Amino acid sequence: MTSKQAKEYLLRVRRVKREVQRYQALKAQARDLACSSTAPPDKLSVIGGKGGDVFARYAQYAATLDEKISDLYDLQNEVTCTIARVPDSRYRELLLGYYVEGLTWEQTAVEMGYSYQxxxxxxHPKALAQVGEIL
Structure with a gap:
């Protein structure tokens, strides 16, 4: 696998983190609507119900979102396990900081005690090469 392909593979984790946050926000919004006695009827339709079945619909919607979140965590776990197989600890630290923790390159450099350049x-190129060898 090329370094470019390895980078795309690792970038999936950064995207997953944003997607999980969005699903969690949707779930919180739906919960708030289901629990709100003043929610307008058109907003209740977002979670698929009116009146008494709002809570049942919310539970179904929340379960669907939880399943999607679980799938995304599986992907994050896969990538994290791949990074754990990188032999050089500096490269693992760099890859975990940037791709899994979501740090900027500047933050990663400071944490590692290296210059940004x-x-x-x-x-980074050497770390990607090692990931490419693993994949």
Whole structure:
């Protein structure tokens, strides 16, 4: 696998984190609507119900969102396990910081005690090459 393909593989985790946050926000909004006695009828239709069945519909909707979140966590776990197989601890730290924790390159460099240029121009390409070898 090329470094570019390895990078795309790892970037999925950053996207997953944003997607999980969106699903959690949707779930919270639906819960708030289901629990609100003043929710307008058109808003209740978002979670699929009127009156007494709002809570049942919310539970169904929440379960669907939880399933999607679980699938996304499975993907994050897969990528994290791949990173754990990288032999060099510096590369693992870099990959975990940027791709899994969602740090910026600057934050990753500071945490590692390296310059931004060293992380981006030297360490990152080598880390991607190792991920490519694993995949």
């Amino acid at each position: 060293n992380v981006v121009q030297f360490l």
